[in-house]
Amino acid sequence: MIVRISGEDQYRLDESDHQRLNQLDAAVIAAVEAGDEAAFARSFAELLDFVRANGTLVGDEEIETSDLILPPSDLTLAEAGVEFTGEGLIPD
Amino acid sequence: MAGLTGRMSTVVKAKVSKLLDRAEDPAETLDYSYQKQVEQLQNVKKGIADVVTAKKRLQLQETTLQQQVVKLDTQARQALSSGQEDLARTALERKNIAQTELQSLDTQVAELEEQQQKLTDSEQKLRAKIESFRTKKEVIKAQYSAAEAQVRISEAATGVGEQMADVGLAMQRAVDKTENMKARADAVQELEAAGTFEDITALGPGEDDIDKQLKSLSSKSAVDDDLEKLKGEIGQGAPSAGALPLPGTGGAGSDGAPPAGGSGAEQSS
Numbered sequence: 001m002i003v004r005i006s007g008e009d010q011y012r013l014d015e016s017d018h019q020r021l022n023q024l025d026a027a028v029i030a031a032v033e034a035g036d037e038a039a040f041a042r043s044f045a046e047l048l049d050f051v052r053a054n055g056t057l058v059g060d061e062e063i064e065t066s067d068l069i070l071p072p073s074d075l076t077l078a079e080a081g082v083e084f085t086g087e088g089l090i091p092d
Numbered sequence: 093m094a095g096l097t098g099r100m101s102t103v104v105k106a107k108v109s110k111l112l113d114r115a116e117d118p119a120e121t122l123d124y125s126y127q128k129q130v131e132q133l134q135n136v137k138k139g140i141a142d143v144v145t146a147k148k149r150l151q152l153q154e155t156t157l158q159q160q161v162v163k164l165d166t167q168a169r170q171a172l173s174s175g176q177e178d179l180a181r182t183a184l185e186r187k188n189i190a191q192t193e194l195q196s197l198d199t200q201v202a203e204l205e206e207q208q209q210k211l212t213d214s215e216q217k218l219r220a221k222i223e224s225f226r227t228k229k230e231v232i233k234a235q236y237s238a239a240e241a242q243v244r245i246s247e248a249a250t251g252v253g254e255q256m257a258d259v260g261l262a263m264q265r266a267v268d269k270t271e272n273m274k275a276r277a278d279a280v281q282e283l284e285a286a287g288t289f290e291d292i293t294a295l296g297p298g299e300d301d302i303d304k305q306l307k308s309l310s311s312k313s314a315v316d317d318d319l320e321k322l323k324g325e326i327g328q329g330a331p332s333a334g335a336l337p338l339p340g341t342g343g344a345g346s347d348g349a350p351p352a353g354g355s356g357a358e359q360s361s
Contacts, residue, residue: 004254006100006104006258006261007261007262007265060216061220061221062224063224063228063252064251065251066254068101069254072262074265
């Protein structure tokens with residue numbers, strides 16, 4: 001499974017990590033929905049750290065499509081709540 | 093996967109397929125993709141240049157403000173030496189605001205520096221992927237039948253397309269930040285234009301609108317602290333011959349009389 005952290009790198013993770021990723025993602029969403037700034041910062045960092053710690057870097061010369069794309073690490077709670085609904089963060 | 097990652101993935105994938113949709117036959121896809129990639133690389137370079145320009149503008153403002161801080165500090169000392177506590181207070185208030193703006197500029201310059209670094213890294217990564225794509229393109233052309241080539245090209249183009257979409261995102265965020273900072277820089281410029289950091293010798297003993305605004309803006313206690321500190325440094329001595337020439341004081345500094353407090357307190361209403 002290839003996971004990209006937007007603005008950083010792509011990582012190769014084991015399929016078995018999928019469940020843990022889902023849990024971590026759910027925690028982020030819960031924090032966003034609760035509007036809890038501290039919980040958001042903590043859970044989002046935890047999600048990214050898990051990928052960085054458990055994945056192996058995909059080399060710059062390798063061309064791979066990601067199975068999952070995580071938002072950039074400087075994502076704010078406001079962005080997480082608003083920007084990901086409509087048109088999204090990606091520019092045209 | 094639902095949640096943030098799911099949404100993010102969907103948005104990027106939509107973007108990538110938009111990039112790839114146009115061409116039908118493999119050779120066209122290859123050329124079109126490669127051309128798009130090279131264009132995007134140019135855009136990234138332009139984006140980096142924009143961030144650098146914005147940073148330079150803020151740094152220029154920093155230099156100006158640093159000079160104002162030094163000047164206002166000197167003027168406050170001069171005013172206090174010649175017994176003009178009110179004038180010294182005004183100078184310190186302005187110095188205080190200039191310093192606050194300086195701190196905020198420092199933070200913004202650091203933030204832009206970070207954006208610049210991130211974009212530079214992204215540019216290098218994209219460049220590597222594009223180079224890899226170029227090589228792959230030749231291999232595909234040489235080795236595969238049309239049908240097979242289509243599949244492989246599509247894979248490679250999607251991979252590079254994702255990288256492009258991601259760099260596009262990073263650029264958009266950098267541009268947004270730069271825009272915010274431009275607005276902030278404009279606000280500082282307006283303060284400057286309004287005379288906020290200007291020479292206080294141009295002011296009479298009375299208060300104008302700017303002064304009133306300043307007093308509400310600046311941290312009173314900080315200014316009071318500065319004033320006390322300055323008094324200590326200057327040593328409460330008689331006004332020196334080199335002091336700022338001030339209208340209305342008459343220069344009657346009789347020996348031994350403490351200059352601070354007297355006329356200044358009477359002037360403020």
